[in-house]
Amino acid sequence: MTVTADARVPRPTHPFFAFLLAGAVPLFLGALLSDLAYGSTAEVQWSNFAAWLILGAMVFTGLALLWALVALLRARPRKGWPLLCFVLLLAAFALGVVDSFVHARDAFAIMPAAPILSGIVAAIVGLAALAGFSSLRSGESR
């Protein structure tokens, strides 16, 4: 078995980064579905669900964003999948903050912004996950 000394040999995505990326997607998706349910029923509990799901999603997205930033800084060259993943997570986080504030409004004041924002963020974070899983970490020792 040959062990290469080249630190640039690509490795697959780190399991914890994969966990963060994969975790954020269903949480934002759940928020979107809850928002849609609230929009059609005016049952306020759906809006409460959405607010908590977004909070959870933001924890995952925030940690994933930090991870992606470090990965980007360590990547050579600093472009391609790592850059795309970072940019998408940054966009998802920024819009997620706005989505959180929208969900802090009372009752139907969250409409129609809530499902629109949650939908966009869910899509972006989904793309970020795809980009994250497509990027290959450089194999420096940890």
Add this chain to the structure above:
Amino acid sequence: MKRLFAAALLAALASGCGQDAGTDPVQYGADPQLPRQQRGLVPSMKIADPAPWGDARPTVPQGYRITAIATGFGIARQTLVLPNGDILVAEGRGGGERALRPKDIIAGFIKAKGTSQAKSGNRLTLLRDADGDGVYEGRTVFADKLNAPYGLALVGGQLYVANQDALVRFDYRPGQTKASGPPVTVTLLPSQINHHWTKSLAASPDGKFLYVGIGSNSNITERGMAAEVDRAMVWQVDAATGAHRPFATGLRNPTALAVQPGTGQLWAVVNERDELGPNLVPDYLTSVREGGFYGWPYSYWGQNVDSRAQPQDPAKVASAIRPDYGLGSHVAALGVAFSSPAMGPLFAEGVFVGEHGSWNRSRPSGYKVVFVPFRGGRPAGPPVDVVTGFRGADGKTRGRPVGVALDPRGALIVADDLSNTIWRIVPERRSPAAEAPTRPAAPAPRADPPATSAPY
């Protein structure tokens, strides 16, 4: 750099509110200016920054004097002046709803910064000035182990107390300093969640009925419509049986009730909804019509629809009554009392209103006691500042007025639930004539005299 970024972010968030430019609209009286609804990402906010009074005192008009007659209460809310001049102070803090959303945790933390940290007293304290020199040397606990008492009313020999979960009754003999026993429950009151927990109270002139103000369980139905059953209304309670029925509905938070001397008409001050911008919705003073619907949650100030409340009810909106008199947005009127000529010619006819002060405005409003002059038994003219200086020029808040009560001998009693002080405002040069009953505070279309001591 980081600060700059934070400032830019905050500015961006607040810009949606776009509110605080220019002058405020005129929002008192029968026809307040109602600007368009504004919903930024974060509501316009300024939380009171508490500071001790030190040597500072609230400001009163020339010719009046203010003194602190007692302090150190477990949250002083409402007061009742008994026929012998003793003052009962209801102390307590109720509510304590669980946080439903992330917002509730954050907003609760922020708003708590502007209120007293004192423990809830859950009692009635009696203050006595035996020799009439304006110094209340006597102080006893009249009753304790109550559950956030708020509204108070005396009907003959019965003292009614509106706890946050029940209307209760004590026997009362003139001169008593301590209740003779535990209270009797007249009726339970709606208390689930208890977002707006204060239960205001007034008695009909004949003493047969009690009116209980019950606040909504949310700002604007964000806890669901089901949480609002039996909320945002005034109950009429049969004093003898405890039987009750809604007397008027759609009153978001009727924080204080008063019966007009002479006419027997019920009046209320009502706190309106938040988070529609700094200039919506005006809190108001209104006569309360039997069977009347005042809009909440579907609409405000008559037919102005609030689409946050869903599903809407167009029939209810169409029936919504416009209140009598706007007090200004977010002033948080928590006290109302009819005046009498004993308070001097400036305040001979009208009501005093205690304004706890705003949070949902970057330019604070309220934080004072105003006088709404009446003519012919109806509000007439702009409100007059009576007690100000609760919020100092330094931006610190030293007190927040809640209940106001009239001592018929010629004094205004103001409860302050931040410094937990009872303030007493008297006309300075009182002639003996002012002590004697002169003319009625309002025209009396009905000749029958009040059979009871009206709960001012």
